[in-house]
Amino acid sequence: MSLPLRKNITEMDGYVPGFQPDGPGWIKLNTNENPYPPSPKVVDAILTELGSDGANLRKYPDAASKEARQVAAELYGVDPSWVIMANGSDELLNNLIRAFVDPGEEIAYIHPSYSYYATLAEIQGAKIRTFGLTENFRIADFLECYAGKIFFLTSPNAPLGFGFTNDYIESLAQRCDGILVVDEAYVDFTDTTALELVKKYKNIVVTRTFSKSYSLAGMRLGLAVAHPEVITALDKIRDHYHLDRLALVAAVAALQDQDYLRSTVSRICSTRDWFSAELRQLGYRVNPSKTNYIFAEGSDHDGKRVYQALLSEKILVRYFSDPLLAHGIRISIGTREEMEKTLKVLQSLG
């Protein structure tokens, strides 16, 4: 018998996440992970919840993530009814589509940005529209009134690293009939956030991840700040126990240690700025970055060549075969030592 799969599922390809090499000796600069461990308070919180015999694990977690929402709400100056926690911000992107987009309806995003939006739309059977970028990093040919159900704006942009101003984001919200999702995965590496706009525009949703600045990619944590009507819808759609007990206490501890966040972010930004300057010295064109990665283009515009040269030295960066990106590579910012090694290989490349 043939299985009665939905047509959109049969026809779609799965998303392929960044390569994770096995074995030691790699310098891994391909998935924008944080090179430093998470806050020691995260480790303490996990150990406390685990206890000597893990007995807490036998019980269901708090389905409402009450404490984590409370802490996030205080941090962002909103009522907890404006906050939802998530199993990585990917869960939110997924559930936003399920909340707002019927099969056959449209979502849009900038290309290049995070292509997983397209995968999530395909799962829902939604249509996908992409907009390009102008020379000065605005959306090319955006409409006076965009009628699609969701526009996903990665801000700062991945993989190019630039940010959008709040004035610009505000103008987009006014031009969107549907929801404007501001995906702030990398926002802690810059000084602009659209959080304030959420209070003013009911159709703006800000999503955050703990995978980058909080150094918790391995714990799958994210959150969104949005109008309570949006949060209520997302609460209906999420699995009722979507976050495990150890992830929940990790989220609380991470949010509560803003000093640690600031100190690691500051180290990463300073390494980034030093590394960017060095690459420019070598003749690379490097976009000014508001994130924990840079997009760099060598004088021969051949990203693949640089990618492969680094790979042969067990330094893994991200190369995109997409014609809009193939001229450069995306390099996550690791420790100063890792970036010095990377620089040496690039210097020897000529």
Next chain:
Amino acid sequence: MSLPLRKNITEMDGYVPGFQPDGPGWIKLNTNENPYPPSPKVVDAILTELGSDGANLRKYPDAASKEARQVAAELYGVDPSWVIMANGSDELLNNLIRAFVDPGEEIAYIHPSYSYYATLAEIQGAKIRTFGLTENFRIADFLECYAGKIFFLTSPNAPLGFGFTNDYIESLAQRCDGILVVDEAYVDFTDTTALELVKKYKNIVVTRTFSKSYSLAGMRLGLAVAHPEVITALDKIRDHYHLDRLALVAAVAALQDQDYLRSTVSRICSTRDWFSAELRQLGYRVNPSKTNYIFAEGSDHDGKRVYQALLSEKILVRYFSDPLLAHGIRISIGTREEMEKTLKVLQSLG
């Protein structure tokens, strides 16, 4: 402005999970949690992954859950391509609907069983059909050929505790045009599983959870065994990093410690059988249970009265106001000591 939410999302209610009391002193017999801690090997595995500084948590987990699938596949005697891991079996139920059911199409399940199937169908905009039970625990008025996209069979049944035979499940698979999901959340407490049938019927999917027998409700783990075509579809739909690093190592360690599983399950079953006999002595009608809970009915057929009497002693059991279930209560099996205390309260009730 009003938000452009999908109609089915606006109209649906969210699922309300079992009540989790705050504070100490409760005997919690309302959500079928395991009264014993998880395997000590689970705790060891989590501690090892965490390390002294949590540095592993900065890195993304294995998106493919390769090791856990391998271990599960060996345990169940199938190729790893027949296995998928999940963030609780709820994630699988959700994604099975997304794989097979277009909005407007139908799913079905037995009422009473797990009402979360209905919530998941509502999120998808699917139609819901329920079938009742006959006196001898068969599906009442089942069709010669059921044309709906998925039939969810909770086996053993919750909250009534009886199991279905494989002969019966096989006959259902033959009568289902679509997928037959055998939700084996409680299967480790009985001796029948439909796993063998998966190899014979491409339309049978078996789902499992780690929340009950493995005592890991707090870690959100589940798995499914199904034909590789089903697994491939589910792999497209799941969030690519759906399981965190600590959950993944917990899953592997739990599956590898079958001795511990057998020993705690055996203690629970023996407490269950003793407690059931005692309740029958007291005049309760108790369904023979193949699970870690019993459904018990007092001589006045008033579940609410018994529920409230126990509640006033800080013993929490599950009462369902549904007319098909309001005559009794569902009591999860705790430790022998907890059940002795519960028995005493029931004895004093008369």
